[in-house]
Amino acid sequence: MKAWLQHFKLVSTGRTAVSMPSMVLYLPLSFIFALEREFVLAPNNLNNQLKIVLAGELTSFLFLHISAVTVLKNRKLREQNLFLCLMVWAITGVIRGFFSEFYASSVLNYQSYAANRILTSVLFSTLGLAFAAYSFGSTYAIDTKKSALRSLNGFILSENADLNAKQSAMKEEAIITLQQSLVPKVIQLQNLTSGLKKIDTSDALQQSLHSLEEQAQHLAYQMRVNLDKLESIPNPRTGVTSRLFILSKNSPAIWPTKLSVKLSILFLSIGGVIVHIGRNSISGLLSSLFGSVIIGGVLLIFERLLQKARSDFKQFLFISTFVCLFVIQYFYASRLVPEVFKLDQPLNPWYSSAKIVFAVFLASSFLSYLDRDTSILKSMIDQSSSSREVLNLQKNRYEILEATNTSTNQGALQGQISGALLSLNLLTKDEDLNLTRLNAADIIDNANILLTNAILEIKKLSL
């Protein structure tokens, strides 16, 4: 409950606390409810009834607009105080009731029903505006998150494309460096070690030379492996945007895909209480609550049936639910209510049934819409997080490639192989130098160490 309240505060006290779309949703319903009230309080003249209702609706709308540009003007920047929002919604009801009362009693000279008009207006406005703010706030929050993910996806795609282009270029560069710069040196190294082996030397030196030749072969092999790996890296493709990120508009479908039991019962109970408390006092209130329980039970049964039904059968079941609700409510309002509750101002059974069906439809439609949007958002979040992971992986791969290139071009690998080559060249080409056997052994050992390091380095750079 606390979590729900927090969520309610979060989504309802932002820009939708008072907004034109929420007012547009609220006003027709409020108009119908008020007109229904005036059918009893100012009977027999539709023109006057309309005037009384409109006097309240238009002044309350003006108050809402004034609140939007004064006390709640910062609602687009940050969440507002929940108490303040509740006060605005409740005062809207007071104004609505007061001006209806004023117009009816002072301008049109009808009997005064101040308490009745103001109380029902306050109840309806507070709850109606809160629901309007919550419903629009929820969809707005989801929509914002979707837009944020779409924008983020744009950034990711842009970085991805950029990284792909660089990675391809880097790979080409690494292959060329290996093929043109290092591979010839390794071949030269192999030739040198083979050549040195033919020179008559001691066993120890022969062993060192043998080891050197093996190291050179190992290096050549490792170089080949790295080259093959580099060549086998596929050129990255620019990511294809998922349809989820391209579709920017919410699905306009208003037909429900889910039956809302809890919200419908809430609507029916509160709506019934507001209407009947003004018309039939306690017995009316009890009749509406009892009716809500019956409708709730029927809804529960149909909800279960819908959960188990095949998808192609669901539409039919939905229509059946509404027809069934209409029939049951008609029977309840026309037969049971007059017998059991004996109301002074009972509602017309046709009207009552239509209203119940509309309330259930509205609740289910809202829930389905929210459900649909939430599932789309969830898919978008999943896709976005996986594309971020892919981007991170790609960044890591790019960093390895970059390190390979740095090392092969001007890093340790280049130096170690060149050092080994230089040492061996000393043994074979520089005839002026009088190299002792000890010196030769040292040089070969040093070349061996350099080659071992080179192999380690190249293994470290393995992709």
Added chain:
Amino acid sequence: MKPNLIFIRIKESFSPYRSFLQERVVTWEAFWGTIPLSVLIAIIFINPDQFNFRNSLLWTAIALISHASMAPFVHYLNKRFSGRVHLISAFALGTIKGSVLNLIAPVFLVTDPLPIYFRALNSGLVFLYLFVMVSMIKGVWGKFEKNLRDFLVALVSNKSIAQLISSKNRDQIDDTPRQDAIAKLGKLLEDSLAKESDGLTLIQQAEAIDRVIAKNIRPNSSQRWKEAELIWPRIHPWRVLRKSFTETRSPFFLLLLMITPLLLTGRSAYGSLFNSILLQSISLVIMYLLINLADWISIRARKDTRFNNLLYILFYVVVQGPIIVCIGFVLITDADLTITRMVLLQIGATAAFIGFAACGTMVLSAYEERDKALEQLRSLLPEEKLREILNAGINSNAESEYAQYLHAEVQAQLTASKLLLLKAADSDFSSMSTETTRQVLERIDHLKLPYKKKDIRVPEFRLNELVQTWRGLTRIKMDLPPELSQTCRNGEVISQLIEESVINAIRHGKAKNVRVIVWIEEEICHIEVQDDGKLKSTKKRGLGTTFFEVFAPDWKLKSNENGTLATMTTPF
């Protein structure tokens, strides 16, 4: 004629009006512009006793108050939403205005003769017409400017202008004034680019050129426009009206058809719907015959358009009016509707229709003539010269330092937006409120440049680049720890925080010297940015504020003897 052909012809007849109809009809101009009509309608058509001065005053007050009831909606709809929403809203606003009028009349101790639902419907239709009319008149005024702007923007964007410029009229124009105009334009354009290039995008520059032409070239060239007999409503509205009446045959019957729904509801107020339809149908048939008669007389007498239009009005007033009043008197059963009031209502309706017809004819006239005006301007500006001047201006600006600063700032903002969105998505949108996320998105929408990720991952290198970028405008000194000379986990955020602080100091504080000191202590990065600018507090939260709040919630900004000091910490 087949029905579909009639439909096509009617549709074609509407096209001049559609072409001038603005996307959004509910505007403040329409709201203010319709106040006199709102008052006149209340006094003439609603007030039951027009000869009573006190009553007329009361209805004026009622009309003004009821008109004001539309203000909140205009405030909300102005410059927002689609054309369709605006058309529906125009009707809805009228119904609200009508309802308020009906409701407050008893407060002033007078009564609206119509029931509230009928008044609402009637007023809804009236204001739909009025808002559409104002929109079309605005369209006539604004169309040329729009075309001119498109023409210049196309030139600035280096589009092929061969298609824009027709050589049709080029040879017919005397070269001397043309050369003068070119020379003058060239100077003005250069001045304008030099003066106004700061802070403007290329498109804004084009609009600046447009302003220069609007302010300087057009008034000076008005003689040429006059000589060329061009319709130019901004210069001589009365002349346009007169010219329209004398040169354009008024689409009288079409306008009558257009106004039929309004007349129908107006007549229904005083009788049954059936009687109203009957009366309106009779009126249309009579007018159709009279219009044909007027055309026939004009052709036979070889008279001009002016004579033809005068005949229309004459027949409408002298023949159709009395016939309709007589038939109306027989058909309408409303006891309150005396013959005097009926005649008065007919006179009011006739006057309103003639006004409507005048506007309609003017729109048609402007539609027929509008291309000539643009053609004239196009022939006045030889493409090579204009392109040369514009290109010179654009190139010099593109190379300017300002473009570099602007680009750097936009890229910094885009990077900040990306980091904020990443943070929001990573935290499942719990780190930022919905409103803050929306503000970041709105900012991204405003930044038109494509995002380019900074290659430099080492914070020190990136910050040195920042120093280079702003060189010449602000001296920036960086005192960075060795930890920032290599890539680090939070390096991008740290660099961005420093960039944001520096750009804020330059942009808002107008700082000339900025010193950045950064040190790391126990995996926490401390940032201090001291500048010699002024601490400027803005009520509006910018992207920088959001960025600091999300990534360095303890950030502070205070003024000291050296200027302004920004301090913050963030995880290293």
